[in-house]
Amino acid sequence: MTLLASLITPSFGLLVWMLIGFGILVFILAKFAWPVITKSIAQREAYIENQLAEAEKVKNELANLSKKHDEMMAQTKAERDKILGDARKISEKMYEDAKIKANNEATALIEDAKKAINFEKMKAIIDVKNEIANLSIDIAEKLIRKELSDKDKQNQLVEDWMKGINQN
């Protein structure tokens, strides 16, 4: 029974020392150790969190950049294709235009030539006609001269002409 009693009886000296000692321990640690430790841990946690967030941000940015890069590449390619296409179209058009113009010119030339030819032809025909007229007049003159050499034949002719006029 005394054994148990000695176990569960608080002792004055230890109580005093415990109060003082534990008090000092709490004071020292609460003043010099715990604030530094907890603050550092919190600081490091915040730092790590920040770093992770930053890494995530950088990753996203990188992804964005690469996306942008791809987009730009695609755009440039499209532009290049467009420019090339345009150039081809322009050249084609120029070619077509040139062709059309050449055609037109050729046609115009041909027309002109035709016109000139026609003109010349007409001129020639008129000349020939005039010549023929002159010739026929000459022939007629000669014929008439020959015919009119006798009087009968002159009368006959006047009569014929008169017939022709009357009929008209």
Add this chain to the structure above:
Amino acid sequence: MNYKKTRYTLLYLMLGIMLLFSPKFSLNAQAEEEEFDPGEYIMEHITDDYGWHITTYNEHHITVPLPVILFDGGNFVVFSSGKFHQGQQAYKGYALGFTEDTDGSIVKLGGNYADYTGELNYEEACPPIDHVCKYDVSITKNVCALLVSIILLCWIFLSVAKKYKEGPLKAPKGLQSFLEPIILFIRDEVVIPSIGEDKYQKYFPYLLTLFFFILVNNLMGLIPIFPGGANLTGNITVTAVLAIITFFITNISANKHYWKDIFNSPGVPWWLKFPIPLMPLVEFIGVFTKPFVLMIRLFANITAGHIIVLGFLSLIFIFGAMSPAIGYAVSPVSVFFYIFMGLLELLVAFIQAYVFTLLSAIYIGMATEEPHHEELAN
């Protein structure tokens, strides 16, 4: 290969321990003249003492003498506990208590012995006792262990704090990396869930100190040689002081809501409160039983652990006293159980530190808890 090596090392270690504890080795001198008393042996290890007994070799007690400090008759008396010679001698009229009532304390002798220094012979001429020294603030074994643990804790955490100061963003190293997960565990799993994110910082230093104080002293109690081996956290005074501090912190920081819940508990039928205030009474007693249970739990767990471990060791001596052969036969079993219990105690050391801190945090949390919104609405 490595595994095999470890196994052999373990085997040799066990043999060595067995040899150390074998009855022939250590009990040679004692067994012949005095019977081995396991009760006394165990009590000697778990109770406080004025000197720190290390071992007995060839009938010589090897003891670290510790200072005796008495406040007696209006002035301080300081002398070495070695002067008592294990209770064989008196010094300036002071002697170790020798009757059943005064066992374990220092008495002032009366009559002719009032200023006596020298041998005491209790059988032939029992000296009269004037009074028991009530105000005894001697550096006893437990006080010594307390001081050692305080110095150890200060050294550990100040050096760790210095490391944090040097590079708060560096990865923890050495002791720091061992302690940091524990500190984080206390913060994230014990203190914040119990008290709450917004209020925990005020109580965190105390709870951390509490946890590490209990842990370090539990562990030191498991070390069988000199600076360890004192049963500090298994001492009711120590656990009482810790529980009282928690009690005061809880009740000083308690808010209106807490007291209202105690004297007018919500959700309890009115006839339990009036005319006989049964529930309020139970709740009010609970204010005191909570720290009381804290005190008893730690004290009982640690003391019981020590008693069991020492009991297993005592088996060797008990059987060895019957016959050395039986002692040898029993010692492997005892050592096995001793190691098993030692490992269990290691676990208990952590668990009890954790439980004490957790419950303290929960009590503080209960006292500072703000009323819930639903309750406000009601």
